[in-house]
Amino acid sequence: MSRCKPNSIFSDFDQALKNLFSAQLSLGRETLNLLGLACHSSQNLIDSYCPPVSKHCDIPEPCWMPQKIGEVCCTLRKCDVGEICLLISNEDFVSHDYQIQVPGEHGKLVKINTDSFTLGPKERRMVSLKFEWPKDHQVSDPACCEKDGYELLIWVIGCNKHYLNWHIEAGESAKPCCYELAVADKPDYTLHWYNHFQVYRPCTTPLNKEG
Numbered sequence: 001m002s003r004c005k006p007n008s009i010f011s012d013f014d015q016a017l018k019n020l021f022s023a024q025l026s027l028g029r030e031t032l033n034l035l036g037l038a039c040h041s042s043q044n045l046i047d048s049y050c051p052p053v054s055k056h057c058d059i060p061e062p063c064w065m066p067q068k069i070g071e072v073c074c075t076l077r078k079c080d081v082g083e084i085c086l087l088i089s090n091e092d093f094v095s096h097d098y099q100i101q102v103p104g105e106h107g108k109l110v111k112i113n114t115d116s117f118t119l120g121p122k123e124r125r126m127v128s129l130k131f132e133w134p135k136d137h138q139v140s141d142p143a144c145c146e147k148d149g150y151e152l153l154i155w156v157i158g159c160n161k162h163y164l165n166w167h168i169e170a171g172e173s174a175k176p177c178c179y180e181l182a183v184a185d186k187p188d189y190t191l192h193w194y195n196h197f198q199v200y201r202p203c204t205t206p207l208n209k210e211g
Contacts, residue, residue, distance in 0.1 A: 062198040063188045069156070069164040074177035076133045076168055082177030084154070084166060086127045090119035091186030092159055098185075100127055101155040109134065110152060119158070129154060131168060158185040 074082045090096050100115045101107075113128040131152070149169030156162040162183050 066161040071165040075171035085180040089124035098158045
């Protein structure tokens with residue numbers, strides 16, 4: 001039989017000690033939670049000023065390189081007509097002269113409704129390019145790496161240079177070939193950190209053959 005009464009001073013001391021330990025444990029847990037939040041906030045702050053290299057430090061193509069509009073593929077029969085409509089916008093605050101060019105041996109097969117014009121600030125214009133499959137085209141049996149058709153390159157030259165690849169191949173049945181594409185021509189007036197790492201290096205010229 002215990003000699004100590006339930007309400008003795010020693011029982012009160014034990015309970016007070018337990019309460020103290022419990023309070024210290026709770027305080028420790030809250031401290032760890034606060035430290036975790038602080039570390040998470042600190043990491044977010046570091047990421048905002050020093051973003052990870054894999055996400056934000058990739059060096060893009062220089063702004064002076066030609067910009068790709070896209071790639072279009074069409075299937076036409078003899079005498080069928082394909083059309084591409086380019087909605088060209090001048091996003092600059094000054095006027096620019098524009099030229100539409102289709103170089104190469106098959107460029108003359110493309111009819112352009114207007115190949116030279118001027119756009120004022122924020123103006124835009126629709127340009128139509130039509131290709132009619134030649135009547136005298138002889139369908140051939142192409143090799144493995146070739147297709148019976150035409151590969152066309154369309155240039156839009158304004159403040160920047162833009163280009164579009166248009167591939168037209170022969171088919172037994174024609175498919176609708178009418179596309180409208182937007183060309184936003186705008187300069188880049190921002191000085192980016194990666195401009196320091198970009199330098200213009202022209203392609204090397206072939207060595208002169210010795211006679």
